[in-house]
Amino acid sequence: MPTFYVGWARCFFRTGTRDWLNYEGPDTCRRWQLVNFSKLASKDRADFFFPIPxxxxxxxxxxxxxxxxxxxxxxxxxxxxxxxxxxxxxxxxxxxxxxxxxxxxxxxxxxxxxxxxxxxxxxxxxxxxxxxxxxxxxxxxxxxxxxxxxxxxxxxxxxxxxxxxxxxxxxxxxxxxxxxxxxxxxxxxxxxxxxxxx
Structure with a gap:
């Protein structure tokens, strides 16, 4: 279990997502990096990852x-x-x-x-x-x-x-x-x- 959270924390810093419920391991993180990667820096994506303005x-x-x-x-x-x-x-x-x-x-x-x-x-x-x-x-x-x-x-x-x-x-x-x-x-x-x- 600690390994899971360490992996998720690394994924958070690499992609910005906090969706730990759907995190299943390094492969999940790599998919998140590739899917809609160009939108990560957009305002909509930022608002999705960070509900606080x-x-x-x-x-x-x-x-x-x-x-x-x-x-x-x-x-x-x-x-x-x-x-x-x-x-x-x-x-x-x-x-x-x-x-x-x-x-x-x-x-x-x-x-x-x-x-x-x-x-x-x-x-x-x-x-x-x-x-x-x-x-x-x-x-x-x-x-x-x-x-x-x-x-x-x-x-x-x-x-x-x-x-x-x-x-x-x-x-x-x-x-x-x-x-x-x-x-x-x-x-x-x-x-x-x-x-x-x-």
Whole structure:
């Protein structure tokens, strides 16, 4: 059963269909790719696969960007109120065998990476160029750290934050690149398999 859902999930990312009730395996996915493949990008097909209006999906990146701005330019460190609880959790983890190098600095570094992954992904979709998306992420985090250094005395600008955020943007842009290449490959396969003269 888990294999079935893994196969369906892969088919979803390749074709966009959520019709898991009629999914019977890889052969089903290949048939879906070939039947009416040219309509996959059309509005009618998009509306069939995604009942929620596509314009409404822009609410999610808008909320993310708003949250990113708030986190980046908040006058005081956003984790100040949670520092005590985080230290307690880390102390417990160390007591049960988690290595001591897993500390606050590592958690903060990982959080900064995760924070910028969606930005790299969004810039990939928006700019359609991998290195432009990565460059935008590096520029954004550099401006944020410069703003903290110049205008927010209670915040601490750090080169490690720039590095972590840049890595996050890189990972997000890489996710977009892999998705984009997969879609182009599927589109090429569909066109090659289409009957001549269709």
């Amino acid at each position: 596509l314009r409404a999906l822009w609410v999610l990146p808008a909320l993310y960007l708003l949250g990113l701005i708030c986190v980046a330019l908040w006058p005081t460190p956003v984790d100040a109120s949670a520092r005590g609880a985080l230290d307690s959790v880390l102390a417990w983890l160390h007591s049960v065998g988690v290595p001591n190098f897993v500390g606050y600095d590592l958690v903060e570094f990982g959080a900064n990476i995760a924070l910028f992954i969606p930005l790299g992904l969004l810039m990939g979709f928006g700019l359609r160029r991998f290195w432009l998306a990565v460059g935008f992420g590096v520029l954004a985090t550099s401006l944020i750290e410069a703003s903290q250094w110049l205008f927010l005395p209670q915040r601490f600008a750090s080169g490690f934050d720039i590095l972590a955020n840049s890595l996050g943007a890189l990972l997000g842009a890489l996710c977009w690149l892999l998705w984009s290449r997969s879609r182009r490959k599927v589109r090429a396969e569909g066109q090659d398999s289409a009957p001549i003269g269709s």
